[in-house]
Amino acid sequence: MSLLVQKPEIPACAWQRSIGKDWEKPYTVRYASNLDDGPDHGMPLGGFGAGCIGRSPTGKFNLWHLDGGNHIFKNLPACQFSVYEQVAGEEAKAYAMATEAPEDGSLDRWQWYPKEKGEYSALYPRSWYEYKDVFKSELICEQFSPVWGGNYQESSYPLAVFDWTVHNPTDKPITLSIMLTWQNSVGWFTNAIKSPTVKLRDDGSPEYEYQPRWGDSTGNFNQWIQDGFRVGCLFNRVQPHEALREGEGQMCIASVSNPSVEVFYHNRWNPSGDGADVWDWFAGNGSLPDIQDETAAEPGEQIAGAICLRFTVRPGKTKKIPFLLAWDLPITEFAQGVTYYRRYTDFYGRNGKNVWSMIRTALKHSDTWRKKIEAWQAPILENPRLPDWLKMSLFNELYLLTQGGTLWTAATENDPVGQFGVCECMDYRWYESLDVRLYGSFGLLMHWPKLEQAVMLAFARAIPTEDPKERVIGYNLSLAPRKVKNATPHDLGAPNEHPWERSNYTAYQDCNLWKDLGSDFVLLVYRDFLLLPDADGEFLGECWPSIVAALDYLKGFDLDNDGIPENSGAPDQTFDDWRLQGISAYCGGLWIAALEAALVMGQYLLENPPQQTDLDAMEIQTAIARYETWLAQARSLYQDTLWNGEYYNLDSQSGSKVVMADQLCGQFYARLLNLPDVVEHHYAEKALAKVYDTCFLKFAHGELGAANGLLPDGSPQNPNDTHPLEVWTGINFGLAAFLIQMGMKEEALKMTETVVNQVYNNGLQFRTPEAITAVGTFRASHYLRAMAIWAVYGLLEGFSNLPIAPADDEVPTSDFY
Structure with missing residues (x-):
């Protein structure tokens, strides 16, 4: 974390849309049996074969491809960033950074970010949220996973980096707090039907039953981790079987601490309620009650964790705050009993307990990863012969x-x-x-x-x-x-x-x-x-x-x-x-x-x-x-x-x-x-x-x-x-x-x-x-x-002018394996 940072440069060719802007007449599906989740899709986060999570232009985390080959499109409202801002002498503001409140009425104490106040940009594997005209601060969240051409190691990692850049353009100091909340969903991403029936759809193609264990949080528990300058909330599960199975493992949200920031947390709050247990603290002064509670979830209970960093940005200064999301779900199961380990386990082990090692790796190497992505894309982005629309769609x-x-x-x-x-x-x-x-x-x-x-x-x-x-x-x-x-x-x-x-x-x-x-x-x-x-x-x-x-x-x-x-x-x-x-x-x-x-x-x-x-x-x-x-x-x-x-x-x-x-x-x-x-x-x-x-x-x-x-x-x-x-x-x-x-x-x-x-x-x-x-x-x-x-x-x-970085999979990235 450094005070001497620059605002990220969003490539001019990136696809852009106003944050939360409604679609007037999006295309709809031709046949009723075909998948149509609507237009609220954004760039996915995660490595190849590791499962991925999608975050949309409305700010929702709403696509969950964490079970190999299977599709879930649902908003999980408790998985969200929120921002608190206090300008000296002015009333504080706090918003959850998605533009739509949950449809089920949960989290109704939260204040949701207004529509069309900023721009969402995407150029895979990076995307950006640039927030405008709500806060006095200039806020950009850049998110990416370490995917680049010619790479056969990091491109498999199940993690995402969220770099928040905060610039104070005013003549007054601004106190901000950025909070990341996350619901413990370990154990959800596997088919509850172990011998699914296959049927022919109306277009004649085969389709099998899929029923994820969505919401099955029994035995889930959250742990607060402090490891040197690294802090995070680890999402775990009481392992119900002797051997690890599909969907079992860990997830984690994390950040870093230093003398210029205050770290707060609440590692067991109720995401199905009104959200007051975190929001009243956060919206009040940008803090959390520092609750550590590793009690496992009872049947029917949902639990979530939260971490926030509070800091002050002096007039004219810029600050960068990193957040990390990682998951370690090492097994993919196909037919019952047919299992494979995912590629990233070649670098992090196969026991489903290595998510913190991924966090440590990402905090150490994320800046290098971004530079490698930029170097990979540069031959195309800097090519004056190519129109911007082609550069955008290529990536x-x-x-x-x-x-x-x-x-x-x-x-x-x-x-x-x-x-x-x-x-x-x-x-x-x-x-x-x-x-x-x-x-x-x-x-x-x-x-x-x-x-x-x-x-x-x-x-x-x-x-x-x-x-x-x-x-x-x-x-x-x-x-x-x-x-x-x-x-x-x-x-x-x-x-x-x-x-x-x-x-x-x-x-x-x-x-x-x-x-x-x-x-x-x-x-x-x-x-x-x-x-x-x-x-x-x-x-x-x-x-x-x-x-x-x-x-x-x-x-x-x-x-x-x-x-x-x-x-x-x-x-x-x-x-x-x-x-x-x-x-x-x-x-x-x-x-x-x-x-x-x-x-x-x-x-x-x-x-x-x-x-x-x-x-x-x-x-x-x-x-x-x-x-x-x-x-x-x-x-x-x-x-x-x-x-x-x-x-x-x-x-x-x-x-x-x-x-x-x-x-x-x-x-x-x-x-x-x-x-x-x-x-x-x-x-x-x-x-x-x-x-x-x-x-x-x-x-x-x-x-x-x-x-x-x-x-x-x-x-x-x-x-x-x-x-x-x-x-x-x-x-x-x-x-x-x-x-x-x-x-x-x-x-x-x-x-x-x-x-x-x-x-x-x-x-x-x-x-x-x-x-x-x-x-x-x-x-x-x-x-x-x-x-x-x-x-x-x-x-x-010409196929000889490919923007492929030299293959570097033989270079180990993890210092903690």
């Missing part, structure tokens, strides 16, 4: 790596940085959907490449597995085996089973029949090999058997043996409500690009045999010859069958004249990976111009984004269509990257900015959806594919 769309039900397990010999996964979204809770991450993985690739490689190795291991047990397919209620041997899985499993071991959780379609997944896998492996700084032949060698299996399996759908697998007439690709028949532009192009990638990889492995992987050179040569034969057939067939003089037909058998926005995804990937073009340049150029005119400019007057598919005059083939008439955020960003690749930079930026504005101007921030519509609705929030915006950056600036 803010990385929020999902914290908030997306993220898993990051402790390291093992087979997985030296652990296993990693992000849910497709909170509606479709299964991990790393491969068709979605074809675009949506660019953010992970460009900043945490070792985690990207870990995901692709997980898919490589899953391809040869099988699960013949039949289940109901939501699309047509038929029965199909869950996972066919050598079929590329759609996803890596779900939080209620055993991710990585049981894949293909989604059951809306029979993903064993999809015609894009095998190609997606091959292209992503080659992309990661080509673009990752530390990928090598060992990674390629481990993936190669699954590459061969995936392509051979996919070729089995080439029923007429003409070189290209046919779509079946059922939705059998990422646009899984859209029927393609025969050879399709989308899947056929991906197939050709994948075969080219496999040829290059096979040749590399022949010339550079990996040391740790036993591959047969003759088998590789045989596979290469096979792919060359298929390619010779496929190339001319694709062009001759699908080109109509202006664009590529949707497919060869449906007779549809729809202009598909993503028809040349395979061509985009071929050029991205320096492979031979799928189609000649002038054909791609003409088709892309048609897509831009039809799907973007002619749809909603060019004010929404590119629809997935329209007739050449901009009208729908069927006004009741779903996917063709939606604007998919991630597909738009991928299409924009393709436009840049083809020399249409101005058009690409116009389309990207349009979609970004749709998200951030309509209450969809920090819950970016898959789809938006022309009538102000959305579907599938918290969606993985939107991180495709990093492909736009990659094509603008």
Whole structure:
């Protein structure tokens, strides 16, 4: 804590909104079964896979993703900052720093901060509350977690730093007190239903029961800690089991003391009452009654702790006051008895009693962490070629790596940085959907490449597995085996089973029949090999058997043996409500690009045999010859069958004249990976111009984004269509990257900015959806594919100019482990 501090510089490109400002007409959900928590979402706090807590532009702590893969959106009013101010000779003021009182009538003695008196700003992983026109002091609260590119240690930590900067612009001394209150919620974040029922929702996708132990505080107790200059309230629980279980551990709020501040506390007050037990003291003179009480909560009882720091700021001076929040909930449980330790336990142990060690680490290193975040972001923020809206959305769309039900397990010999996964979204809770991450993985690739490689190795291991047990397919209620041997899985499993071991959780379609997944896998492996700084032949060698299996399996759908697998007439690709028949532009192009990638990889492995992987050179040569034969057939067939003089037909058998926005995804990937073009340049150029005119400019007057598919005059083939008439955020960003690749930079930026504005101007921030519509609705929030915006950056600036800090996970940060 220092008297000689500067006010924080909030980047001009950060997303901003007046604190507590109401949304006039936020977008609402398209289907009643889809998640719609409303627009009060802010940047999440916490590391990858550690669980996260969201604090909104109204000041509420209202999002709780502390149980891996599960979503809780509820305001917990007792979790809050409050500020007391006394200017010499004037009446004191005190406010809890959220703009809405609790709906349940609790804490009615508290005074809540007025709306629109200041600005909330966010540029992940930092956000700021700048309070104005209420206090005489100039107050800014900067909050962040230690997340930055290339880092595989601190980016996993379950903690948040809140740095309060207080400036006195007056000619009188000002006495202030900042209070942090927190409710003991240890034990709440686990599913009370240990064998949840899985049902099909109205859209045909599977959903499992989830009932958190919200409010179950029996046995919780709070401890006041004084450790040198460190002070805090530790939230604990009488451990009901011999061995630690999911949801058990500790939480903590903390700060520091020195001769210039007074520290007060109350470590056991009632958050369900009127709040007078802390507020009357705090609003009276900025103090608390210094109560220490470690009595455990009785059944039905709720308890909370409070800490406040009172200090005086002289005229013209500035003071910084740090607060910390940390949690140590080391276990994630999936199916009953299937547990993993979280990644941060590699650095802090696994007994659930290490939260104070995290506090000590954070107090020592938080300034260094902030500088590393700033250094990581600087190449983009200081780049004059990039517009502010793009800088903002690039970093803010990385929020999902914290908030997306993220898993990051402790390291093992087979997985030296652990296993990693992000849910497709909170509606479709299964991990790393491969068709979605074809675009949506660019953010992970460009900043945490070792985690990207870990995901692709997980898919490589899953391809040869099988699960013949039949289940109901939501699309047509038929029965199909869950996972066919050598079929590329759609996803890596779900939080209620055993991710990585049981894949293909989604059951809306029979993903064993999809015609894009095998190609997606091959292209992503080659992309990661080509673009990752530390990928090598060992990674390629481990993936190669699954590459061969995936392509051979996919070729089995080439029923007429003409070189290209046919779509079946059922939705059998990422646009899984859209029927393609025969050879399709989308899947056929991906197939050709994948075969080219496999040829290059096979040749590399022949010339550079990996040391740790036993591959047969003759088998590789045989596979290469096979792919060359298929390619010779496929190339001319694709062009001759699908080109109509202006664009590529949707497919060869449906007779549809729809202009598909993503028809040349395979061509985009071929050029991205320096492979031979799928189609000649002038054909791609003409088709892309048609897509831009039809799907973007002619749809909603060019004010929404590119629809997935329209007739050449901009009208729908069927006004009741779903996917063709939606604007998919991630597909738009991928299409924009393709436009840049083809020399249409101005058009690409116009389309990207349009979609970004749709998200951030309509209450969809920090819950970016898959789809938006022309009538102000959305579907599938918290969606993985939107991180495709990093492909736009990659094509603008070159993938060799990544703002990745050197990997520093080998440097220990904790002095107390």
